[in-house]
Amino acid sequence: MLLRDHGLRCTAPRLAVLTALDRARKDGHLTVAQIQQVLTEAGHDVDLTTVYRTVSTLTDANVLHALVIDERVTSYGLTDMPHHHAVCTRCGAIDEVPSAHLAEALAEARAGSRFALPDTAGLTLHGLCPACQHDR
Ligand SMILES: [Zn+2]
Numbered sequence: 001m002l003l004r005d006h007g008l009r010c011t012a013p014r015l016a017v018l019t020a021l022d023r024a025r026k027d028g029h030l031t032v033a034q035i036q037q038v039l040t041e042a043g044h045d046v047d048l049t050t051v052y053r054t055v056s057t058l059t060d061a062n063v064l065h066a067l068v069i070d071e072r073v074t075s076y077g078l079t080d081m082p083h084h085h086a087v088c089t090r091c092g093a094i095d096e097v098p099s100a101h102l103a104e105a106l107a108e109a110r111a112g113s114r115f116a117l118p119d120t121a122g123l124t125l126h127g128l129c130p131a132c133q134h135d136r
């Protein structure tokens with residue numbers, strides 16, 4: 001189990017947050033408010049503070065990662081599959097791009113930069129999501 005691998009106890013809110021993010025994987029990443037909404041709809045009675053605390057514990061333990069799209073919005077995603085992000089410039093939807101697909105791009109970036117860029121360095125690609133492509 002993911003939580004035990006990271007030395008964390010399996011508490012109900014932690015499991016609920018992980019389940020919510022796993023289910024939302026096709027939509028990418030969720031904000032704390034979105035996570036709370038999903039949990040509430042699933043019948044969990046958790047307040048925003050609990051979700052905040054749970055998410056930050058999981059982020060500290062590297063089970064989740066925080067993604068700041070613009071200064072205002074932080075979304076959270078699972079770290080179990082290395083990925084980069086594609087972000088829709090119109091509606092803010094986020095998709096995961098598997099790291100393997102961008103390994104060469106990252107190698108090029110390394111060669112051309114004095115920064116240390118590990119494989120977990122997040123590349124963020126901007127474009128239009130499927131819904132926004134159809135809705136122009
Ligand atoms: Zn992510």
Ligand SMILES: [Zn+2]
Pocket residue numbers: 088089090091092093128129130131132
């Ligand atoms: Zn969009």
